[in-house]
Amino acid sequence: xxxxxxxxxxxxxxxxxxxxxxxxxxxxxxxxxxxxxxxxxxxxxxxxxxxxxxxxxxxxxxxxxxxxxxxxxxxxxxxxxxxxxxxxxxxxxxxxxxxxxxxxxxxxxxxxxxxxxxxxxxxxxxxxxxxxxxxxxxxxxxxxxxxxxxxxxxxxxxxxxxxxxxxxxxxxxxxxxxxxxxxxxxxxxxxxxxxxxxxxxxxxxxxxxxxxxxxxxxxxxxxxxxxxxxxxxxxxxxxxxxxxxxxxxxxxxxxxxxxxxxxxxxxxxxxxxxxxxxxxxxxxxxxxxxxxxxxxxxxxxxxxxxxxxxxxxxxxxxxxxxxxxxxxxxxxxxxxxxxxxxxxxxxxxx
Ligand code: NAD
Numbered sequence: 650x651x652x653x654x655x656x657x658x659x660x661x662x663x664x665x666x667x668x669x670x671x672x673x674x675x676x677x678x679x680x681x682x683x684x685x686x687x688x689x690x691x692x693x694x695x696x697x698x699x700x701x702x703x704x705x706x707x708x709x710x711x712x713x714x715x716x717x718x719x720x721x722x723x724x725x726x727x728x729x730x731x732x733x734x735x736x737x738x739x740x741x742x743x744x745x746x747x748x749x750x751x752x753x754x755x756x757x758x759x760x761x762x763x764x765x766x767x768x769x770x771x772x773x774x775x776x777x778x779x780x781x782x783x784x785x786x787x788x789x790x791x792x793x794x795x796x797x798x799x800x801x802x803x804x805x806x807x808x809x810x811x812x813x814x815x816x817x818x819x820x821x822x823x824x825x826x827x828x829x830x831x832x833x834x835x836x837x838x839x840x841x842x843x844x845x846x847x848x849x850x851x852x853x854x855x856x857x858x859x860x861x862x863x864x865x866x867x868x869x870x871x872x873x874x875x876x877x878x879x880x881x882x883x884x885x886x887x888x889x890x891x892x893x894x895x896x897x898x899x900x901x902x903x904x905x906x907x908x909x910x911x912x913x914x915x916x917x918x919x920x921x922x923x924x925x926x927x928x929x930x931x932x933x934x935x936x937x938x939x940x941x942x943x944x945x946x947x948x949x950x951x952x953x954x955x956x957x958x959x960x961x962x963x964x965x966x967x968x969x970x971x972x973x974x975x976x977x978x979x980x981x982x983x984x985x986x987x988x989x990x991x992x993x994x995x996x997x998x999x
Contacts, residue, residue, distance in 0.1 A: 650662070650699075650702055653702075653703055653706050654706060657679065657706050657707070657709075657710045658679070658680070658710075659677055659678070659679050659706050659709060659710065660678050660679060660680060660681065661677075661678045662675065662676070662677050662678075662702065662705070662706070663675070663676045663677075663678075663749070663752075663753060665745075665746075665749040665752075667745045669741075669745075670737075670738065670741045670742045670744075670745045671733040671736070671737060671742060672730065672742050672745045672746055672749075673698070673701075673730070673731040673733075674728060674729065674730045674731070674746055674749055675698075675701050675702050675705040675728065675729050676705065676726065676727070676728045676749065676750070676753065676757055677702070677705035677706045677708070677709035677726060677727055677728075678709060678724070678725075678726045678753075678756060678757055679706075679709035679710045679712065679713045679724065679725040679726060680713045680724045680725050681724040681726075681756055682724060683713075683716060683717065683721075683722055683723060683724050684716075684721075684722035684723045684724055685723065685724060685726075685755055685756055685757065685758050685779075686709070686712070686713075686723070686724040686725055686726025686756060686757045686758070687712065687716065687723040687724070687725075687726060687757075687758045687760065687781070687935070687938060687939055687942075688708065688709060688712040688725060688726045688727040688728070688757075688759075688760065688762075689727065689728070689759070689760045689761055689762025689763075689765070689782075690727075690728040690729070690730060690746065690759045690760065690761070690762055690765050690769075690773075691704070691708065691727065691728070691729045691730070691762045691763050691764055691765070692729075692730045692732050692762075692763070692764030692765050692769075693729065693730070693731075693732055693763065693764055694731070694732040694734070695729070695731045695732075698731065701729045701731050704729055705727050705728065705729045708727035708729070709725050709726050709727040710725060711725070711727075711905075711928060712724075712725030712726060712727055712935070713725025713983070714928055714980070714983035714984075715928040715929075715932050715935055715983075716935060716939070717983050718928065718929055718932070718960060718979065718982060718983050719929075719932040719935060719936050719953075719957070719960070720953075720956070720960075721935070721936055721939045721940070721953075722939075723758075723935075723939045726756075726757045726758075727762075728746070728749075728750070728757070728759055730742075730746060730764075730765075732764065739769075740772055743769045743772040743773055744772060744773075744775065744776055746759075746773060747772065747773035747774070747775065747776035747777045747780070748776050748777070750773065750777050750779050750780065751776055751777035751779060753779075755778075755779050757779065758779045758780065758781060758938075758942060759773060759779065759780050759781075760780070760781045760782040760789075760938045761782040761789065767782060767783060767784050770782045770783045771783050771784060781938045781939075781941060781942040782938055786937075786938070786941035786942070787937070787941065787947065788827070789933075789934035789935075789937045789938055790826075790827030790828045790831060790934065791831050792933035792934055792936060792937035792950060792951070792954050793827075793828045793903050793931055793933040793934040793937075794827075794828045794829075794831035794832040794834075794835060794903070794933070795831075795835065795933050795951065795954045795955070796903075796930060796931060796932055796933025796934075796936070796954050796957040797828065797832050797879065797881070797901065797902060797903050797930055797931065797933070798832060798835040798836065799954065799955050799956075799957045799958035799961075800901045800925045800929070800930035800957055800958065800961050801815070801820065801836070801877055801879070801899075801901045801925075802815070802958050803901075803925065803957075803958045803959075803961040803962050803965060804877060804898070804899035804901050804923055804925060804961075804965075805818065806958075806962060806965075807899075807923055807962065807965040807966070808898050808899060808923060810898065811876055811898055811899075814839065814840075815836060815839035815840055815841040816839065816840035816841070817840060817841075817842060818841050818842065818876045818877065819841070819842045819843075819844065819874075819875040819876045819877070820836055820841050820842070820843055820844075820875060820876065820877045820878075820879055821843075821844045821845070821870055821873040821875040821877070821878050821879065821897070822836075822843060822844070822845045822846075822856075822862075822879045822881055822902070823845075823846055823867075823870045823871075823878070823879065823880045823881060823882050823886065823902070823904075824846075824847060824880065824881040824882025824883070824902075824904065825845055825846075825847040825849075825852040825853060825855070825856055825881070826847075826852070826881070826882070828881050828903040828931075829845075829847070829852075829879075829881035829882070829903070830852065830855070830856065832879065832881060832903070833845060833856050833860050833862060834859075834860065836860075837859075837860035837861070837862075843856065843860055843861070843862035843863065844862065844863045844864075844865055844870070844873050844875060845857075845862045845863070845864055845865070845870075846864065846865050846866060846867045846869065846870040847867070847882070848867055848882075871886075871891055871894065871895065872894065872896065873896065873897075874896040874897075875896065875897050876897060876898050876899070877897060877898065877899050877900075877901055878895055878897040878899075878900050878901075878902070879900075879901055879902035879903075880900065880902035880903075880904040880907045881902045881903045881904055882904055883904060884904050884905045884906035884907055884927075885906060885907070885909040886904065886907055886909070887900065887907055887908050887909060887913045887917070888909040888910065888913050889909075889910065889912050889913050889916045891909075891913070892908075892913045892914075892916035892917045892920065892922070893916055893920065895917070895920070895922060897922060898921075898922065898923065899922060899923040899924070899925065900917060900922060900923070900924045900925065901924075901925040901930055902927075902930070903927075903930065903931040904927065904931075905927055905928075905931065906927065907927050908924070908927070908976060911976070911977070914974050914976030914977065915974060917974070917976075918974035918976075923965060923968075923975070924974070924975055924976055925961050925975070926961075926964065926975055926976050926979035926980075928979070928983075929957065929960055929961050929964075929979055930957065930961060932954075932957060932960075933954040933957065936950060936953050936954050937950050937954070940953060961975075963982065964978040964979050964982065
């Protein structure tokens with residue numbers, strides 16, 4: 650564990666075990682020098698406490714990078730709950746988790762993630778103010794979709810062979826959940842041509858009806874000849890062989906860890922396919938979680954989310970001069986912000 654912490658430069662890890670509710674949870678705090686650590690609470694049936702701790706460390710580091718590049722005054726943290734086989738009382742479990750979060754005195758702010766819901770956040774909010782994504786703060790997926798939309802606009806600007814506006818641009822969207830559906834809505838309003846798929850045929854049918862989208866089977870979306878491929882389902886969809894067979898000019902979607910391996914990013918680069926780094930393009934939900942927790946209005950949040958377009962253009966433009974893939978450059982840009990001498994000086998004087 651200490652080796653994982655030092656390799657990832659994770660600041661601290663907290664463990665909580667509550668036999669009364671069955672709660673076993675981990676909170677990893679990667680960095681708080683830019684502000685309190687913010688990151689979702691994942692509820693997942695981990696095989697071992699080691700797996701849970703490693704996941705919390707990995708995810709917390711990703712949140713630091715995401716917050717740094719989104720320019721929000723927030724550090725990186727993440728909580729994971731080892732989902733019990735048999736939950737006796739979900740409410741009691743999340744109240745106990747809320748007390749765990751509260752015990753850290755605001756160093757970590759929790760939010761929704763895989764396996765947790767707005768209702769769980771409401772439960773947590775009964776025992777601590779250090780929580781966001783409650784029903785009062787609104788749906789983060791709409792802001793994630795808005796960020797992806799602006800990421801796609803950045804792709805159009807960077808690919809000189811694509812039009813400047815979305816009118817007539819062909820976007821293939823994989824996954825029509827909270828983010829994918831809202832993204833299709835925004836793209837359709839701008840006149841984009843949509844090809845879509847989801848494992849749930851009802852979601853595809855809704856996009857066909859509301860946005861005139863062409864529906865394809867899930868396995869066919871990766872071979873659609875299009876301008877932009879937008880993965881908005883699960884992560885890991887682009888391995889090296891998929892990267893070599895995609896027929897698009899750019900990849901720009903919300904899915905976390907959409908590149909299965911760093912080599913897949915290199916393969917896209919060799920194919921001359923621009924790839925918007927996932928933790929840049931899907932930061933809208935995090936920006937929303939942070940700003941709504943700070944009492945900012947929806948209009949202020951939307952304004953900040955639109956800046957994702959400029960943020961993504963930075964690695965795209967650097968790619969033109971350095972020839973390096975944006976996926977590698979974005980990691981370095983985050984490191985530059987987090988570990989720059991200026992930043993470390995601020996940390997010491999904080
Ligand atoms: P969601 O669960 O609401 O929707 C995901 C959709 O993808 C589902 O409808 C599912 O059926 C579909 N899907 C999964 N695998 C698929 C496949 N192989 N082919 C076709 N469809 C498939 O999730 P969401 O909130 O819309 O998030 C989508 C992605 O974006 C996830 O990877 C998530 O981690 C990431 N993300 C979401 C947010 C947010 O604010 N919700 C923020 C950052 C990142």
